[in-house]
Amino acid sequence: MKNNFCRKKIFAFVVVIIGLASCVEKRDLSQNTVIYHMLSLPESLHPLIKDSSPKKIISHYTQKYIHFTDVRTFKQIPILCKSLPDTIGDLQTYTFELKDNIRWDDETPLTGEDVIFSVKMMISPLTNNPGKRSIYTQVFENVWLDSLNPLIVYYKSKEIRYSTKGIFMEIPILQKSFWDKQGKLNEVPIKGIENFKFTKEHKRWFEKFNGQEYSFNPEKIVGLGAYQVTEYKVGSHVTLSKKKNHWTKGDTCIYNWAYPEKIIFKEISDKTGVKLALMNERVDAVYKFGPKTISKLQKKEYFNEKYYTVNKGEFVYTYLGFNMKPDLTKYKPLFVDQKVRRALAHAVPVDEIIEVIYAGYASVQVSNTNPSNYRYNNLKPIEYNLEKAKKLLKEAGWLDTNGDHVLDKTINGEKVDFKFKYSYMTGSSTGKETFLTVKENFKRIGVVAVGNPMEFATFYNKAQKHEFELMAGGWISGSGYSDPDQLWGVDNWENQGYNFTGFGDASSDSLIRQININIDEEKHISAHQAFQKRLYDDQPYIFLLSPQKTLVIHRRFENAAGYMQSPSILINTLKLKEEYKTKKIN
Structure with missing residues (x-):
């Protein structure tokens, strides 16, 4: 009797779900709109403040850079410049010329003054970007224009550095006349900006620049991209609309294509919601799906009829990070001993996590560098061995003195x-x-871990303030060079940057410096691999895995490709097929 009652309840539940799905209003698939799924929307769309993976994805379509990595070849390609920056002979001074057809939304031309202003904002000590600023302050000594041609930009590094040639790759170019109409920052120099005496008026200006108005107000989110933010509804969606008669029209660069009229970034935080959205064609593109979920969906006829799936490796790794420098009041010094950190690394079954949780769609990550990167140091994965873990903990003085199994x-x-x-x-x-x-x-x-789940913004806010004990995070990198200082430099722990754990000392900072100043490829690689070994030995992170991603794209679009390099799906290249343009309702 009880079993029959349970069956009736289950049947009723299934009927309700099917009923809900069938009652959803059909979407007009003839509209040239791409709806892109996100687990969470960015905390801000300010071009320089509060970086995050969701923000980077959206910024691909609203902002532009001097040059960028081609997702197909992993090589740098010009975006706003005629050709890539090149040295003028001393390996510290570089130059490039801007294209002469680029216009801001108010039809004023892009000039070198905008480039100078963008660098100034990136390195200013009053800009609220502590996690990124040090990358650029270590490089830029000065930026100036050619005396005869305002489109020719020169920049000089403080010393010979490996990253100087590509330093503009992730600096969004800002419109000086929009941000600083009255020229209040004209007197602020790039050279020596860290010691410049800012006035009260300057400080008030930066308070506004760092404020919420430029993070959420669509009218204030201005950029050179082909799309404009037209709606930003926190917790729901961000809508981008294609600009009319934009300078990118007809451009052959893959980043400058602009086929969709609208792009909607839709937040759906639970997998059931995503599956229902796919079932009812309420989303067109999904980056990335859980391996178990996607394997189930691929068995559904409706899913395969409506969507392409693309499997790709990824320049991403997940990790468990230790608080190595706790405040000793709210947080205990549990992880200050390297033996303890290594012991816990031996107790994490990475192979099992890959096989069971990721259904085999991942590979072991041993260091901060992806194995496909030529700088990779082929270090041996830390074996799963509970006996070794127990032995190391005992050596570190951890014992069960009262028999409670803790x-x-x-x-x-x-x-x-x-x-x-x-x-x-x-x-x-x-x-x-x-x-x-x-x-x-x-x-x-004998170690007790208590779950502490939290939303994305809260999670990283607490990480930067070092308000955690052990955290499970992840980083997106790329195929090119990434300065280790951002995540591992001592300064970036002290200034609440992205060194969450407190790793580092003078020796590790010296290794980072050697990586950065050696433009000789052999010496650069040697220093890079030595630094990987230092991370491996110190164990600030338990490096876990690099997941493969399964990308989902609706079959109504041409150019449905996926890429290993972020942003994985180039939404701007998705072109509505001719046969769908006459289909009003699916």
Whole structure:
């Protein structure tokens, strides 16, 4: 009787779900609009402030850069310049010439003054971008224009550095006349800006520049991209509309194509919601799907009829990060000992996580560098071995002195149980499942991990303030060179940048410097690999894996390609097929 009742309840639930799906209003698929799924929207769309993966994806269509990485070849290609920056002979001074057909939305031309202003904003100590600023302050000594041609830009680095030639790759170019109509920052120099005496008026200007108005107000989110933000509804969606008669029209560069009339970035944080959206064709593109979910969907006839799927590797890695420099009041010094960090690394079954949680769609990550990068140091993965983990913990003084199956240790006269919060982001099934797997294995060695899920913005805000014990995060890199200072430099822990863990000392900073100043490729690679070994030995992160991504694109579009390099799907290249232009309702 009870079983029959349960069956009736299940049947009723299924009927309700099917009914809800069938009642959804059909979407007009003849509209040249791409709806792109996001787990969460960015905290800000300010071009220089609060970087995040969602923001970078959206900014591809609203902002432009001097040059950028071609997703197809991994090589740099000119975007706003006629040819790539090149040295004029001393390996510190470089130059490039801007294209002469580029116009801002008010029809004024792009000039070198905009480039100078953009660098000034990026390196100013009053710009609220501590996580990125140091990358550029270490490079730029000065930027100036040719005396005869305002489209020719020169820039000089403080010293010979590996990254100087490509330093403009991720600087969005800002319109000086929009941001600083009255020229209040004209007197602020690039050379020596860190020691410049800013006035109260300057400080008020920067307070406005850093404010919410330029993060969420569509009219204030201005850029050289072919699309304009026309709606920003927090927790729901961001809408981009194609600009009319834009300078990119007819341009052959893949980043300057602009086929969709509208792009809508839709936030759907749970996988059930995404599946329903796909079932009802409420989304056109999904980056990226959980491996278990996608394998189930690919067995559905409706899904295969409506969508392409593309599997790609990814310049991404996931990790567990330790708070190595806790405040000793709210957070205990659980992870200051390298033996403890290595012990816990031995207790994480990475192969099992890849096989079970990621359905095999991932590879082991051993360092901060992707194996497809030629700088990669072929280090041996840390083996899963609970006995080694127990041995190292015992050597570090962690014992079960009261028989409660939880290790403890006397620290500064206080008995402390080995128990901590494991912070991870909501909205990801793989994140939660990884936590549960790690928790169970830590339990086997007498260590207690308590789940601490939180939303994306809160998670990274706390990470930058070092308000965590152990955190599960991830980083997107790329095929090109990435300055290790941003994540690992000592200054970027002290100024609440992206060095969340507190890793580093004078020796590691010296290695980072050697990586950055050696333009000799052999010496550069040698320093890079030595730094990877230092990370491997110190274990500030437990490097976990590099996931493969499954990209989903609606079959009504041509150019449905996927790429290993971010942004993975070039939404601007999706071209509505002719047969769909006459289909009013699906």
